[in-house]
Amino acid sequence: MHGLLAQRRHAHFLESVMQVSEAAVSTSPIPLRTxxxxxxxxxxxxxxxxxxxxxxxxxxxxxxxxxxxxxxxxxxxxxxxxxxxxxxxxxxxxxxxxxxxxxxxxxxxxxxxxxxxxxxxxxxxxxxxxxxxxxxxxxxxxxxxxxxxxxxxxxxxxxxxxxxxxxxxxxxxxxxxxxxxxxxxxxxxxxxxxxxxxxxxxxxxxxxxxxxxxxxxxRDPQARRLDVWGMATLSAAIFGFVWFITQGADGGFTSASGLAILGASAASLAVFYAMETRIAHPMFDFSVFRVRNFSGALLGSVGMNFSFWAFIIYLPIYFQRALGEGPVAAGLSLLAYTLPTLVFPPIGERLALRYQPAFVIPAGLLTIGLGFFLMWAGSRSGHAGALPVLPGCLLAGAGLGLTNTPVTNTTTGSVCAARAGMASGIDMSARMITLAINIALMGFLLVEAVSMRLQAALGVHSADVSWNALASRVAAGDLVPPVAAPFTSAATMGAAHFEAISRAALIHGFGVLMLYGGTAVSVLAVLSFCIFRSKQAQA
CATH class of the missing domain: 1.20.1250.20 (MFS general substrate transporter like domains)
Incomplete structure (x- = not known):
């Protein structure tokens, strides 16, 4: 009796050990995977x-x-x-x-x-x-x-x-x-x-x-071949357009070299489109633009780079050179522009889940636009410091925080899983392409606005004056008068007077950039909303 009881206890013990072992084996990969x-x-x-x-x-x-x-x-x-x-x-x-x-x-x-x-x-x-x-x-x-x-x-x-x-x-x-x-x-x-x-x-x-x-x-066992020609033609088109905008003002937009670069860029872009629409497995599948949710969200990516991200390249020059702040003070002022991007992405994601990206993404873009218009109003207040433009910086940063995460999730989630990588690549490409072009375009607008204000303020009408070169110096933050400036009033103007005129011209130029950024992103917000709300998007 005792032996039988011992055998049953032993069998029960072995069964318990086996159950525990099986449970351990079945659950052990979960913590490791986590x-x-x-x-x-x-x-x-x-x-x-x-x-x-x-x-x-x-x-x-x-x-x-x-x-x-x-x-x-x-x-x-x-x-x-x-x-x-x-x-x-x-x-x-x-x-x-x-x-x-x-x-x-x-x-x-x-x-x-x-x-x-x-x-x-x-x-x-x-x-x-x-x-x-x-x-x-x-x-x-x-x-x-x-x-x-x-x-x-x-x-x-x-x-x-x-x-x-x-x-x-x-x-x-x-x-x-x-x-x-x-x-x-x-x-x-x-x-x-x-x-x-x-x-x-x-x-x-x-x-x-x-x-x-x-x-x-x-990895993808059915991965497509590397599209070398697509890479080459797209890169050539982007580089040419950026070079034309950046260097065209010096050599002349209508010069033979400028028009040649512009023509070559347009031809490269046309070849890229023709190739990508004809090959079986394109690097850049244009058919994805038929998905209205994808296209609406992509305009959100473009809108952020038509305004927020391109402007951040020049904003330190505004704080340091136009307003006279040091590097640390300028960094603190820039926190008002960038810190809201830390706070608002989770809020934007929750709003997108509750109200759908069709409303949240255009609303975020409009918020960025309102921030830029508020910055412009602050820059015209006449206050010497950065305080008047900081509320607009905060609002623009909040708008970007509301827009960024819903844009990423919508572009990748609006297509099937097999095309999510390609959709993500198009999204990132659109961001970088529009950023590069708008860095150049904002730089051109800044130089042109500064040049016009300098000509009006200095009253110099001389063929010997290179206004573009002078405006480029001022736009870069160099407010010291040139050594050999052919100004009729150079002898009596003085360095302090020239610096005051240059600073006023620089502030005016940044006001033009603020208006451009606010207008561009607001137009894109309206276009994004229209695409999202189309019948095909609802279907």
């Missing part, structure tokens, strides 16, 4: 922070770079445009390469290159070297950006986890954008401008370790 997803999310967020810091911390040091590297206004524009054009060039190609060779592998390679490029940027000894280094940094940054979206989509495919992951990504992106200006200003004030770039080297090392440990490898 841990890897957490590491991957942190890696993605750090990569997003690097990309965001690169956008928001560099503009605040552009006035310093102009002096240290002996650059001019055109080179200042190209320091930013080299990054955006290179980023645009690799976006779609990165998606194809990641699908074929593995998203983790390409992501890791992009992180390494971004760290190396950041090191080279800090080692630059003149503007040309910095611009070349920025090309490499922009290419690796664009590859990193497209991969991090793919990583998020793969490791958080659906449900609440996906929403939380994209919200965390948006928040960290906002942190980088929000605190980038003060980080850049503080680094310049306390150390050296080189560390604005070198800080990314340490971040790249940390991101690399987390990506190796947490990101799961994934």
């Amino acid at each position: 841990q890897r997803n957490t590491l991957a999310l942190i890696a993605v967020c750090l990569a997003a922070m690097m990309f965001a810091l690169e956008i928001s911390s560099v503009p605040v040091i552009l006035p310093t770079l102009e002096v240290v590297l002996h650059g001019d206004f055109g080179q200042i524009q190209w320091i930013m445009n080299a990054y955006t054009i290179a980023c645009t060039t690799v976006l779609m190609a990165t998606g194809t390469l990641a699908d074929r060779f593995g998203r983790k592998r390409i992501f890791i390679g992009a992180i390494v290159l971004f760290g190396i490029a950041s090191l080279l940027c800090g080692l630059a000894w003149n503007s040309a070297v910095l611009i070349a280094s920025r090309v490499l940094q922009g290419a690796s940054g664009g590859a990193m950006l497209i991969c991090l979206v793919a990583v998020l989509s793969h490791q958080f495919p659906q449900g609440a986890q996906r929403a939380r992951a994209f919200s965390a990504w948006g928040i960290v992106l906002g942190i980088g954008l929000g605190f980038g200006p003060i980080v850049g200003g503080a680094i310049v004030a306390l150390a050296n401008w080189k560390w604005v770039f070198w800080i990314h080297v340490g971040l790249a090392v940390a991101t690399l370790a987390l990506a190796v440990a947490g990101v799961q490898e994934s």
Whole structure:
């Protein structure tokens, strides 16, 4: 009896052990998967922070770079445009390469290159070297950006986890954008401008370790071939248009060289469209624009770059040169412009879930437009400091925070899962293309507005005066009168008088940019709403 009882107890014990073991085996992958997803999310967020810091911390040091590297206004524009054009060039190609060779592998390679490029940027000894280094940094940054979206989509495919992951990504992106200006200003004030770039080297090392440990490898077994000709023609078209806007004022827009560049750019764009609409597996599938929700959301991306992101390149010049603030004070003032992008993305996502992106995205764009008009009104108040324009900065930043995350989720969510990567690539490409073009266009408008005001104020009518060159100097923040200016009143004007006139012209020029940004984004908001509310979108 005792032996039988012992056998039953032994059997019951073995059965319990087996149940516990089976439960452990069945549940053990869940914590491991959760841990890897957490590491991957942190890696993605750090990569997003690097990309965001690169956008928001560099503009605040552009006035310093102009002096240290002996650059001019055109080179200042190209320091930013080299990054955006290179980023645009690799976006779609990165998606194809990641699908074929593995998203983790390409992501890791992009992180390494971004760290190396950041090191080279800090080692630059003149503007040309910095611009070349920025090309490499922009290419690796664009590859990193497209991969991090793919990583998020793969490791958080659906449900609440996906929403939380994209919200965390948006928040960290906002942190980088929000605190980038003060980080850049503080680094310049306390150390050296080189560390604005070198800080990314340490971040790249940390991101690399987390990506190796947490990101799961994934690829598309039916990945399409790399569209080399599509990349080449699109890049040539963008570069040509930006070059025409940036350099056309010097050589003349109607000159033979200017018209040749414009014609070559238009031809490259036409060839790109013809190729992408005829091949079986295009890099840039234009048929996706028939999805009205996608097109409406894409106008949100365009609207943000017609206003907010292009203007941030020049806003530090306004605070530092036109209003006379130092790097740290300018960084603090820029927080009013960028910090709301940290606070409002979760609010924008919740509003999109409740009221649909068809209302939230156009409303966010209109909020950006109202912010720009409020900045313009503040700039005309006659107050010497930055305080009158800060309410408009806050409102514009809030509008961008409301718009950005719903735009990203809507463009990727309005097409089938198999085309989500391509949709994300088009979204990112539209952002970078419009950003590059509008950096150049805003620079042109600023120089033209400053030139007209200088001519009216100085009253000089001389063929010997190069008004574009003089206005470019003033637009870059150089308010000192030229040594050999052929002004009739140069002898009696004095440096202080010339500086006052130049500062007034610079403030007027920025007022023109504020009006342009507010008008452009408001028009795009109306167009976005009309596309969203069309019958096809409702269907």
